[in-house]
Amino acid sequence: MARVFSGVKPTADVPHLGNYIGAFRQWVALQDLHQCFFCVVDLHSLTVPWDPEKLSRRSRSAAASLIASGIDPERSVLFLQSEVQEHTELTWFLTCVSRMGELSRMTQFKDKSRGTENESIGTGLYMYPVLMAADVLLYRGELVPVGDDQRQHLELMRDIAERFNRDFGDTFPVPDAYIPAEGARIMGLDDPAFKMAKTTERPNNLIWMNDPPEVVRKKIKRAVTDSGGEVLASPDKPAISNLLAIYSAVSGRPVAEIEGEYQGRGYGDFKKGLAEVLVDFLDPFRRRYLEILDDPAQLDKILDAGAARAREAAQETMHIVRDRIGLRRH
Ligand code: TYM
DSSP states (O other): OOEEEEEEOOOSSSOBHHHIIIIIHHHHHHTTTSEEEEEEOGGGGGGSOOOHHHHHHHHHHHHHHHHHHTOOTTTSEEEEGGGSTHHHHHHHHHHTTOOHHHHHTOHHHHHHHTTSOGGGSOHHHHHHHHHHHHHHHHTTOOEEEOOGGGHHHHHHHHHHHHHHHHHHOSOSOOOEEEOOSSSSSOBOSSOTTSBOOTTOOOTTSOOBTTOOHHHHHHHHHHSOOOSSOOOOOBTTBHHHHHHHHHHHHHHTOOHHHHHHHTTTTHHHHHHHHHHHHHHHHHHHHHHHHHHHHTOHHHHHHHHHHHHHHHHHHHHHHHHHHHHHHTOSOO
């Protein structure tokens, strides 16, 4: 049994299909075998300007989305990051063992701060990967299931853990990224050169997990395709390869089998099939999601219990960490 940790930022009302395929799908599978901590990382949402009302609503709905995706709060610890104060405390300790050079090299930081004067780039955005390292190390996490866009943050987390262990004695396991072989980078439906992303302003870029059937059908119909007409995954067909990856992930069928089914049938037929597979998959999600949001008392109970279990594990780690770094009286 390994300790698994992962998180999702509540920066939209619901996650998108890329979040599910790249991350949640693995989380659901891992909870059968491992001790899992799944966290709505609300503190990470403060790294870009935010609206307090929206943030608190979105934190609840992110938790509901995880349960509707198949996270079982009995088996896994499901909680809100800000309800376990040790996250911020460990972040400070790790800030003091991290380096400006390594934080400046993070591509996500460079992308998000591009075009902004150094003077006005938020410090939170810069420190983001340290908070992320603290999230995992606080639970002495060993396995971190994420999509491909988090690869570099995971490398930094490993460096921080190794440096801490070297300077203060073996304290943290050095966590491994767990990135799926297929579906780790779901691309935008309107442009397969860029990943599907919550922050996009383009409505046809992504499928929200609670999109109703008619919206799903419309978005798939409008999805860009490649030249030619054959339904085959290949590097020179990024759009069809992406749609095949989505089809495969939500149906659980291998890409080759789906290619075989649509051999000689063209993009139109394939898109119709994909839309129906998606509708069948998303419909139960949407129903369950709405049901969960409809019972706020039960969701509160789940989150309270999750925070209590998380706190217990976090306090155990912090007890050791404080002692190792000399924050003690004797
Ligand atoms: P976030 O909220 O952006 O995304 C949640 C998860 O979804 C994955 N993902 C994707 N996978 C495939 N294709 C895509 N287009 C796609 N878009 C997003 C992400 O890789 C992620 O796994 N920094 C993290 C949250 C975080 C975290 C942590 C994760 C905070 N602390 C500690 C692991 C461990 C983030 O912004 O995820």
